[in-house]
Amino acid sequence: MAELISPRVLKGFRDFLPENEVLRRTLIARLECVFRDYGFAPIDTPALELSEILLGKGGGETEKQVYRFNDNGGRDIALRFDLTVPFARFAAMHRDAVPLPFKRYHIGKVWRGENTQKGRYREFTQCDFDTIGSSSAAADAEILLIMQAALTAAGAGNSTILINHRGVFNHFLEQKGVCGKLTDVLRAVDKIAKIGRDETGAILAELTNDKAAQSILSFIEITGGWDDALAAMTEMCGGPNAGLQRLDEISCFLRDSGVKNVFSLAPSITRGLDYYTGVVFETILNEIPSIGSVCSGGRYDNLTALYAKEPLSGVGASIGLDRLIAAEESLGRLPQQSPYAKCAIICVNEKHFGFYTKLASEFRAAGISCEAFNDQKKLTVQFMIAEKKGMRYVIIPSEEKSSEKKLTIRDITARKDTAELSFAEAVSLINGGGDKR
Amino acid sequence: MAELISPRVLKGFRDFLPENEVLRRTLIARLECVFRDYGFAPIDTPALELSEILLGKGGGETEKQVYRFNDNGGRDIALRFDLTVPFARFAAMHRDAVPLPFKRYHIGKVWRGENTQKGRYREFTQCDFDTIGSSSAAADAEILLIMQAALTAAGAGNSTILINHRGVFNHFLEQKGVCGKLTDVLRAVDKIAKIGRDETGAILAELTNDKAAQSILSFIEITGGWDDALAAMTEMCGGPNAGLQRLDEISCFLRDSGVKNVFSLAPSITRGLDYYTGVVFETILNEIPSIGSVCSGGRYDNLTALYAKEPLSGVGASIGLDRLIAAEESLGRLPQQSPYAKCAIICVNEKHFGFYTKLASEFRAAGISCEAFNDQKKLTVQFMIAEKKGMRYVIIPSEEKSSEKKLTIRDITARKDTAELSFAEAVSLINGGGDKR
Numbered sequence: 001m002a003e004l005i006s007p008r009v010l011k012g013f014r015d016f017l018p019e020n021e022v023l024r025r026t027l028i029a030r031l032e033c034v035f036r037d038y039g040f041a042p043i044d045t046p047a048l049e050l051s052e053i054l055l056g057k058g059g060g061e062t063e064k065q066v067y068r069f070n071d072n073g074g075r076d077i078a079l080r081f082d083l084t085v086p087f088a089r090f091a092a093m094h095r096d097a098v099p100l101p102f103k104r105y106h107i108g109k110v111w112r113g114e115n116t117q118k119g120r121y122r123e124f125t126q127c128d129f130d131t132i133g134s135s136s137a138a139a140d141a142e143i144l145l146i147m148q149a150a151l152t153a154a155g156a157g158n159s160t161i162l163i164n165h166r167g168v169f170n171h172f173l174e175q176k177g178v179c180g181k182l183t184d185v186l187r188a189v190d191k192i193a194k195i196g197r198d199e200t201g202a203i204l205a206e207l208t209n210d211k212a213a214q215s216i217l218s219f220i221e222i223t224g225g226w227d228d229a230l231a232a233m234t235e236m237c238g239g240p241n242a243g244l245q246r247l248d249e250i251s252c253f254l255r256d257s258g259v260k261n262v263f264s265l266a267p268s269i270t271r272g273l274d275y276y277t278g279v280v281f282e283t284i285l286n287e288i289p290s291i292g293s294v295c296s297g298g299r300y301d302n303l304t305a306l307y308a309k310e311p312l313s314g315v316g317a318s319i320g321l322d323r324l325i326a327a328e329e330s331l332g333r334l335p336q337q338s339p340y341a342k343c344a345i346i347c348v349n350e351k352h353f354g355f356y357t358k359l360a361s362e363f364r365a366a367g368i369s370c371e372a373f374n375d376q377k378k379l380t381v382q383f384m385i386a387e388k389k390g391m392r393y394v395i396i397p398s399e400e401k402s403s404e405k406k407l408t409i410r411d412i413t414a415r416k417d418t419a420e421l422s423f424a425e426a427v428s429l430i431n432g433g434g435d436k437r
Numbered sequence: 438m439a440e441l442i443s444p445r446v447l448k449g450f451r452d453f454l455p456e457n458e459v460l461r462r463t464l465i466a467r468l469e470c471v472f473r474d475y476g477f478a479p480i481d482t483p484a485l486e487l488s489e490i491l492l493g494k495g496g497g498e499t500e501k502q503v504y505r506f507n508d509n510g511g512r513d514i515a516l517r518f519d520l521t522v523p524f525a526r527f528a529a530m531h532r533d534a535v536p537l538p539f540k541r542y543h544i545g546k547v548w549r550g551e552n553t554q555k556g557r558y559r560e561f562t563q564c565d566f567d568t569i570g571s572s573s574a575a576a577d578a579e580i581l582l583i584m585q586a587a588l589t590a591a592g593a594g595n596s597t598i599l600i601n602h603r604g605v606f607n608h609f610l611e612q613k614g615v616c617g618k619l620t621d622v623l624r625a626v627d628k629i630a631k632i633g634r635d636e637t638g639a640i641l642a643e644l645t646n647d648k649a650a651q652s653i654l655s656f657i658e659i660t661g662g663w664d665d666a667l668a669a670m671t672e673m674c675g676g677p678n679a680g681l682q683r684l685d686e687i688s689c690f691l692r693d694s695g696v697k698n699v700f701s702l703a704p705s706i707t708r709g710l711d712y713y714t715g716v717v718f719e720t721i722l723n724e725i726p727s728i729g730s731v732c733s734g735g736r737y738d739n740l741t742a743l744y745a746k747e748p749l750s751g752v753g754a755s756i757g758l759d760r761l762i763a764a765e766e767s768l769g770r771l772p773q774q775s776p777y778a779k780c781a782i783i784c785v786n787e788k789h790f791g792f793y794t795k796l797a798s799e800f801r802a803a804g805i806s807c808e809a810f811n812d813q814k815k816l817t818v819q820f821m822i823a824e825k826k827g828m829r830y831v832i833i834p835s836e837e838k839s840s841e842k843k844l845t846i847r848d849i850t851a852r853k854d855t856a857e858l859s860f861a862e863a864v865s866l867i868n869g870g871g872d873k874r
Binding site for chain 2 (some may be wrong): 046050069090123134137211228258354
């Protein structure tokens, strides 16, 4: 006998067993329902692309993490590591084939060979939604409203959506004379939650000077209601500017939309080294803030700069499905849905399977998902399998096929049989009308 | 300005634009509905696995086609090229975590770097469904019934499902003294549709002798109704055997199930070099037989042989989604569904977007998907965008927010406005009750 190969998956990769896979599909379906309701259309792109396409910007960190190799034809190719870069390539390629402004969502797996830690995987699912071809504040506000609607539909509980504007922060930094080191300052500010105020202050002081560092800290620590925070930001910026005006417009739209107490100005949100140029967003789940942002995004000037001459601006956000699931699991709020059928036909005599499968199809036609057990095992064994599959009821057909009252329904939970049921009575019992009999 | 990167996808790979992606999702949802109704549960596995796991059997043809490379940690890994091998690994790993018999489906992309030709892609979607842990004829029959139900649900029209038994053919060949060259004979027989009877006969004669070749051709050319064909096969096999008995049992089950005139015995079906050991299946779409089998499968003795000591037999089939879509496209029978919202709120004055989005959410709550246009463009331009998105109606809100009869509905197709509608009247018109007004 040949030596066995140990069955295993790669580190950072996962199998999804039925319970988990059904859960993922349920959440994805809820998100899709929101996206579609708002007029966002689905697209998909290949898992593999030319490395030149995916790594055009040559992001240092990204490049180290990407699964990149030569195919049999010698092409330098890679697995997509996000859904944004493929969308940029897609938008440049199909600009004339889609209606502009184009609102799309894309739910798919991406791959990054990063160090695995709790809740981080090398294969994970992103749910992106973007509007491109509109530079309006309305498009910004709409993405924020969808973030709120999608997280609510997914059952994530109450959330706070934090909003800032990259341009406002840049304007503020320029005023403080911090021009050459924008990237380093952004990186330091982005880390404040992780490394703390003092450490961030020290890094900022080293990058600029003590006074500027204090001023930056004061700016990013502005809190309070939207209007107060906006007033404080305006003052620290030395008067109005385009970014502040945009924040004001968005605020009006959100207020008029009727969605309340969800959106908050947060000058510390910068989205680090991301490519955003306008508003930026993050989400806190109020009941479990420690899990971090489950949905983030922002506005970018020109999505397709690498691939096309005509600029195409847009705004969008991305939900990390795995983090969302982790959050809902912690909150005990995952949707409960069995991956198996609602009931099963017991295989009393395997010669009659044809009849059993006909009976099962009648239950299906009555709207009840129904498995037909394939093997004539002891009744207790078949009951146990039904129990493992989370079924409340199984149907025990009579050997007497011609009888009108031929079905026995076994309540697996109560360990109780109800005999001599007609088909209609059986349907009624399984649908929860059993007590009335 | 940096040089632009030409936006393109790899040969054999595809983008899915909204119309196509919605179509794929619609078909997948219909298939899933059938699988779930029969009690089959979804699973998923990683796109990447260790090459040792995927290529354990070292299939020569497969190995040449697989996307295989070393990751940054030096691991020899590959993209899955089908869903069967990952399922074998999955079943060996999670045997104790799933209820046996285990009925699962798996819909996912797979990758093969094969030569591209019409209808062949390097990234394509398979829809597999299998029952493992049951060796019963009932499990065989159930897979056949699901094949029929799934293709019907997907809108593929009338189909014929061809059935044979590998064991019967092997038994027949052994009787003819063809033992050592089974693989070559199977390969030759499998090609008969492609290379024709004479060429196949010549190859068979070379492999065996003229008389055996004639006899093999006679066997695989048995036609007629199930009972006649079975009788002819029995005679040519020199009497009953286990495989013939299995075919007889399956026939009884299919007859009793009430599904008629769909299943046919076809001794020429062998599934070439596949790993099947019992029954084998192929499907012909009656209206477009030339497209080939859109759903094939069979029974295998031991799925997990490479990874586990305890054998695990099963039966299953796989639908090639891309071929199914190609077939339905040829037949003009693809589901028609717009990827966009049913209607849109026109942006009359961009300052009122907050109100528009509130109005849109009221339509959504009334069950009508509704986009809120983000940009205040000319009405004619907005109408054109709506038309591009396949919308029949758009809603033109009055500037006078307080009025009761404040909505105008524009019928994009008829180029006709209906003014001064209440919200309820607007909903009724959009839902198709417009003529009654």
